[in-house]
Amino acid sequence: MSILVDSNTKxxxxxxxxxxxxxxxxxxxxxxxxxxxxxxxxxGGQRFQDKVPVFDTVQQAVEATGATTSAIxxxxxxxxDAILEGVDAGLExxxxxxxxxxxxxxxxxxxxxxxxxxxxIGPNCPGIVTPGEGEDSKGGxxxxxxxxxxHKKGNIGVVSRSGTLTYEAVWQLTSRGVxxxxxxxxxxxxxxxxxxxxxxxxxxxxxxxxxxxxIGEIGGSAEEEAAAWIKxxxxxxxxxxxxxTTAPPGRRMGHAGAIVSGGKGTAEAKIEAFREAGIHVAQTxxxxxxxxxxAM
Numbered sequence: 001m002s003i004l005v006d007s008n009t010k011x012x013x014x015x016x017x018x019x020x021x022x023x024x025x026x027x028x029x030x031x032x033x034x035x036x037x038x039x040x041x042x043x044g045g046q047r048f049q050d051k052v053p054v055f056d057t058v059q060q061a062v063e064a065t066g067a068t069t070s071a072i073x074x075x076x077x078x079x080x081d082a083i084l085e086g087v088d089a090g091l092e093x094x095x096x097x098x099x100x101x102x103x104x105x106x107x108x109x110x111x112x113x114x115x116x117x118x119x120x121i122g123p124n125c126p127g128i129v130t131p132g133e134g135e136d137s138k139g140g141x142x143x144x145x146x147x148x149x150x151h152k153k154g155n156i157g158v159v160s161r162s163g164t165l166t167y168e169a170v171w172q173l174t175s176r177g178v179x180x181x182x183x184x185x186x187x188x189x190x191x192x193x194x195x196x197x198x199x200x201x202x203x204x205x206x207x208x209x210x211x212x213x214x215i216g217e218i219g220g221s222a223e224e225e226a227a228a229w230i231k232x233x234x235x236x237x238x239x240x241x242x243x244x245t246t247a248p249p250g251r252r253m254g255h256a257g258a259i260v261s262g263g264k265g266t267a268e269a270k271i272e273a274f275r276e277a278g279i280h281v282a283q284t285x286x287x288x289x290x291x292x293x294x295a296m
Contacts, residue, residue, distance in 0.1 A: 021073030037061035080105035096122035106191035120193025126163035126185035154179015157203035160215035172289035218244035231277035239292035
């Protein structure tokens, strides 16, 4: 099994006619994902690579193709509206890859989504991969920008705020012959849709996920909240890594959410929370897979 997406997931790509969205839509098609529609206002009626129909609106794409999931590759000034268009169309899952969306815009999006059945992943995230079988990735689903070839079908769930560290953990596992159930990049912005805890709960409920790698970083309290839940409820071994141990207080480091202020959100506090929860802590990124496999 997997969480969130699988080979049956019908995906539409908002911004498919742009160079970035088009490139990754093409890679997702090559991976075996069901990219059933694209959306670019004013370009309805075109076809992407002569096989994927393009629509002017998400609602039109959903009605015509039955898409349930969206990948957003829309420039920052328009990305918040793109998210809400997916919500209004009743999509089950919206995955926003766009980086640099103003925090104010995301606060308004979160407020507008209250009571909605749509789940948002991101923004500023690498997306989701549920690996398929073999070299042709049959049975898999790649949505976003993650390199598909590093993934291998298996039983380890990966959740991370960092795209690069997601890929590192996945490649370490694959290099050791260990596959993944689903890999979820939740993004590094301070206001996002889905948290570590949300994903951990899904992995805990998934019978085919046998172990979990959770990657966090400085800023916010999401990792501590997940650790507290893991201590009381998680039935599976968890390895964790926190990036940013050498970051100076008060300075933004890479992600908009990776900032320590008022003594909160430090790497030390998060690592201590992990240890108290029984999470096996990797001291460096190169140890993530080995720490989990030893724990298992």
